[in-house]
Amino acid sequence: xxxxxxxxxxxxxxxxxxxxxxYGILTQRSGIRILMAIEMxxxxxxxxxxxFGSMYGQPNGYVYAFFIIAIAAAEATVGLAxxxxxxxxxxxxxxxxxxxxKG
Amino acid sequence: MISMALMDYAWLxxxxxxxxxxxxxxxxxxxxxxxxxxxxxxxxxxxxxxxGVFYEGLVLSPVSWDQPFLRSFNWFTAGNLSIDMxxxxxxxxxxxxxxxxxxxxxxxxxxxxxxxxxxAARRRYYAELALFITGMLxxxxxxxxxxxxxxxxxxxxxxxxxxxxxxxxxxxxxxAKKAFLTTRVGDAFLLxxxxxxxxxxxxxxxxxxxxxxxxxxxxxxxxxxxxxxxxVFIGAVGKSAQFPLHTWLPDAMEGPTTVSALxxxxxxxxxxxxxVARSYPLFVLTPQVLIAVACxxxxxxxxxxxxxxxxWDLKRVLAYSTLSQLGYMFLGLGVAGALYWARGNASGAxxxxxxxxxxxxxFHLFSHAFFKAGLFLSAGSVGHSFHGAANPYDMRIMGGLxxxxxxxxxxxxxxxxxxxxxxxxxxxxxxxAILGAVYEAATESGSTLYYLLFAAGVLTAGxxxxxxxxxxxxxxxxxxxxxxWAQEHGVVxxxxxxxxxxxxxxxxLAHAGPSAPPTMHAREEPSDEHEEHHEAPxxxxxxxxxxxxxxxxxxxxxGFVAFAMAGGPFGGLIHASTGTAxxxxxxxxxxxxxxxxxLAAPFGEATTxxxxxxxxxxxxxxxxxxxxxxxxxxIRSDADARGAARxxxxxxxxxxxxxxxxGRWVLRAATAEDAFDREVIDGAVNAVATVNERSGxxxxxxxxxxxxxxxxxxxxxxxVVVLIVxxxxxxxxxxxxxxxxxxxxx
Numbered sequence: 071x072x073x074x075x076x077x078x079x080x081x082x083x084x085x086x087x088x089x090x091x092x093y094g095i096l097t098q099r100s101g102i103r104i105l106m107a108i109e110m111x112x113x114x115x116x117x118x119x120x121x122f123g124s125m126y127g128q129p130n131g132y133v134y135a136f137f138i139i140a141i142a143a144a145e146a147t148v149g150l151a152x153x154x155x156x157x158x159x160x161x162x163x164x165x166x167x168x169x170x171x172k173g
Numbered sequence: 174m175i176s177m178a179l180m181d182y183a184w185l186x187x188x189x190x191x192x193x194x195x196x197x198x199x200x201x202x203x204x205x206x207x208x209x210x211x212x213x214x215x216x217x218x219x220x221x222x223x224x225g226v227f228y229e230g231l232v233l234s235p236v237s238w239d240q241p242f243l244r245s246f247n248w249f250t251a252g253n254l255s256i257d258m259x260x261x262x263x264x265x266x267x268x269x270x271x272x273x274x275x276x277x278x279x280x281x282x283x284x285x286x287x288x289x290x291x292x293a294a295r296r297r298y299y300a301e302l303a304l305f306i307t308g309m310l311x312x313x314x315x316x317x318x319x320x321x322x323x324x325x326x327x328x329x330x331x332x333x334x335x336x337x338x339x340x341x342x343x344x345x346x347x348x349a350k351k352a353f354l355t356t357r358v359g360d361a362f363l364l365x366x367x368x369x370x371x372x373x374x375x376x377x378x379x380x381x382x383x384x385x386x387x388x389x390x391x392x393x394x395x396x397x398x399x400x401x402x403x404x405v406f407i408g409a410v411g412k413s414a415q416f417p418l419h420t421w422l423p424d425a426m427e428g429p430t431t432v433s434a435l436x437x438x439x440x441x442x443x444x445x446x447x448x449v450a451r452s453y454p455l456f457v458l459t460p461q462v463l464i465a466v467a468c469x470x471x472x473x474x475x476x477x478x479x480x481x482x483x484x485w486d487l488k489r490v491l492a493y494s495t496l497s498q499l500g501y502m503f504l505g506l507g508v509a510g511a512l513y514w515a516r517g518n519a520s521g522a523x524x525x526x527x528x529x530x531x532x533x534x535x536f537h538l539f540s541h542a543f544f545k546a547g548l549f550l551s552a553g554s555v556g557h558s559f560h561g562a563a564n565p566y567d568m569r570i571m572g573g574l575x576x577x578x579x580x581x582x583x584x585x586x587x588x589x590x591x592x593x594x595x596x597x598x599x600x601x602x603x604x605x606a607i608l609g610a611v612y613e614a615a616t617e618s619g620s621t622l623y624y625l626l627f628a629a630g631v632l633t634a635g636x637x638x639x640x641x642x643x644x645x646x647x648x649x650x651x652x653x654x655x656x657x658w659a660q661e662h663g664v665v666x667x668x669x670x671x672x673x674x675x676x677x678x679x680x681x682l683a684h685a686g687p688s689a690p691p692t693m694h695a696r697e698e699p700s701d702e703h704e705e706h707h708e709a710p711x712x713x714x715x716x717x718x719x720x721x722x723x724x725x726x727x728x729x730x731x732g733f734v735a736f737a738m739a740g741g742p743f744g745g746l747i748h749a750s751t752g753t754a755x756x757x758x759x760x761x762x763x764x765x766x767x768x769x770x771x772l773a774a775p776f777g778e779a780t781t782x783x784x785x786x787x788x789x790x791x792x793x794x795x796x797x798x799x800x801x802x803x804x805x806x807x808i809r810s811d812a813d814a815r816g817a818a819r820x821x822x823x824x825x826x827x828x829x830x831x832x833x834x835x836g837r838w839v840l841r842a843a844t845a846e847d848a849f850d851r852e853v854i855d856g857a858v859n860a861v862a863t864v865n866e867r868s869g870x871x872x873x874x875x876x877x878x879x880x881x882x883x884x885x886x887x888x889x890x891x892x893v894v895v896l897i898v899x900x901x902x903x904x905x906x907x908x909x910x911x912x913x914x915x916x917x918x919x
Binding site: 092095096097165166168169170171172 | 876877878879880881884885888
């Protein structure tokens with residue numbers, strides 16, 4: 071048996087990644103950074119899936135991880151396209167500048 | 174079979190005018206006379222088809238009361254209820270088709286000349302006219318009370334639209350509303366009556382209803398049926414403008430004269446008579462209603478005739494005469510009530526007498542339709558040439574028109590003689606048939622009431638002859654007076670406002686142009702600065718004179734035409750008035766006799782001479798008072814009316830009574846309801862709206878438009894949910910319980 075790491079460390083990593091992601095989303099103003107934060111949250115979920123998959127010795131967790139990676143790629147594409155267009159219209163991607171839904 | 178072919182296409186009779194209405198409404202402006210000729214052609218086609226069906230039903234493959242021609246298709250089905258739409262062609266139908274078909278064609282043709290100067294508004298006129306005609310023709314061929322009611326209402330709507338054709342005149346607008354609302358009273362009753370009939374018989378189909386009625390209507394409570402028949406009759410009273418729902422008809426004169434002719438002669442008011450005639454198999458089961466029919470008819474005949482005695486308005490006199498003649502028809506329809514009145518039970522003789530009543534009433538409907546159309550169209554022709562006077566139908570400005578308008582005079586004179594009941598004009602035979610039937614019924618039953626009704630009928634005949642000849646002498650004989658003469662003598666106001674007797678109406682706005690200085694006197698043009706009128710009275714164009722001549726001829730020969738039909742399989746439809754009228758065999762006997770015998774029959778009766786005497790006295794009085802050279806002394810202004818004349822001018826104060834009752838009390842109730850509606854109901858709705866608006870106003874502040882605020886809110890919400898799930902132990906149970914409630918869940 072090679073070096074084994076207790077599963078709880080993986081979960082700790084996942085929680086950390088997720089927390090950083092949430093913090094990024096709530097504090098950052100730049101759209102690009104928020105996208106990056108979202109990616110971190112998604113990958114936190116991936117880590118969880120893979121860890122559980124490894125723990126129970128089943129492939130389901132790995133398969134889910136692949137799906138999430140694919141979806142995340144699509145999401146990033148769409149998000150970037152939105153920001154490109156947002157920049158064309160408003161000349162900014164700072165989200166505190168984009169508040170036309172203010173009631 | 175060729176003979177059945179036309180009958181199969183009878184549905185086209187109402188469909189063609191309906192098509193005309195649609196085409197004229199959509200494309201009328203691009204066709205000659207703004208749709209006029211299009212309407213005339215399609216209506217004439219329907220008229221020709223009506224005649225074809227009439228001929229076929231009479232001669233080629235005769236229809237009878239018991240074996241009508243039937244065609245139907247399923248109109249709609251709702252649950253167990255299936256309503257058919259279709260044709261019901263029996264002798265009554267083909268007779269109505271003959272009358273209505275000819276008249277609507279002639280009136281449509283006349284319209285082309287009469288409405289020529291109306292411009293683009295004619296499109297509206299012709300579309301509505303065609304739809305109106307659709308209503309009447311559809312009503313006549315309908316095989317079902319529901320379908321009849323639909324066409325009945327189409328006619329009600331079109332009468333409203335056409336009476337209010339000159340809607341910019343307040344008087345016309347209010348007359349249209351009056352007609353619509355008054356007939357609506359009757360319509361509401363009719364609908365209730367039909368509802369009761371449906372609940373009782375589970376059908377409104379004529380064939381099924383009449384078959385059940387012929388078996389004595391098993392399982393139907395007589396009192397319920399009495400209520401139903403009464404309601405149906407009130408519907409007819411409203412449509413036919415019988416007392417007490419008569420007030421709309423004289424005001425309906427505000428429409429174009431062609432519309433008046435249509436309403437009075439061929440459609441609308443005749444629909445009420447038709448409805449009662451059609452419903453006679455039901456009515457004989459509750460003969461009390463027949464007594465009411467006769468009483469209302471006899472009373473209206475006399476009542477309306479008295480109103481016409483002193484009126485100065487050509488068209489209004491004719492309107493009252495229509496009321497009066499319709500009263501005759503209802504009197505005829507109700508003759509069978511006499512037997513019930515005397516013996517208190519319904520019998521076979523009563524049914525036979527009821528059929529006789531229908532026969533004589535429809536005969537009078539037929540002859541009245543033609544002479545009244547002739548009278549109205551003549552009046553229209555007169556008014557056409559006084560176009561521009563304050564009231565172009567005021568007889569005080571007329572006189573001597575015989576010289577300038579010979580054709581009009583011919584039609585008017587023929588109509589006048591006919592309505593007065595002078596032999597051998599058509600009105601004589603039909604009126605005599607009704608009075609003969611009433612007299613027979615009275616003697617048969619010994620009923621005092623029917624003797625009284627007969628006396629009212631005879632008296633009305635005298636009054637009719639008087640006021641009609643008064644009208645004729647004032648209009649066509651003597652010297653021409655003109656507007657100037659009338660104003661100089663102070664008999665028409667200057668500048669004129671008409672309808673003193675009409676408290677409901679605002680004064681005329683239209684046509685109240687300034688008048689030329691009064692100059693005496695006749696033969697010159699009726700002086701008037703109205704730009705459209707610079708001519709003396711003249712004959713109208715051929716489109717107007719041709720119908721006049723045809724109608725004049727019908728007024729003379731209509732009686733013969735009708736008798737000629739009596740030789741056919743009509744059986745007793747035409748002549749059952751004299752001799753053995755009360756016996757079932759009387760009809761067949763009259764039918765089997767020759768035309769000559771039928772023509773001679775009335776002269777064997779004493780009652781005929783009584784009626785004739787009354788008419789002659791009326792004519793002589795009219796000549797003595799209103800003849801050439803004498804009329805001028807008797808012409809009065811509206812304000813000078815005294816005594817009975819004043820009472821008649823005020824229409825027995827019935828209109829004023831209605832004004833008081835409905836104009837004041839109902840208005841107050843309506844005002845209160847309006848206040849309730851606005852304060853309470855609208856108030857509740859507005860309160861809900863206000864609460865929502867105010868709270869929305871506050872809540873919208875929470876929307877900062879700042880994405881991260883939303884994200885934070887979501888996070889907070891998520892955390893709250895997680896905390897709840899963790900720390901509220903009952904929640905999982907609760908959730909699974911909820912899941913059990915969901916359809917397919919659990």
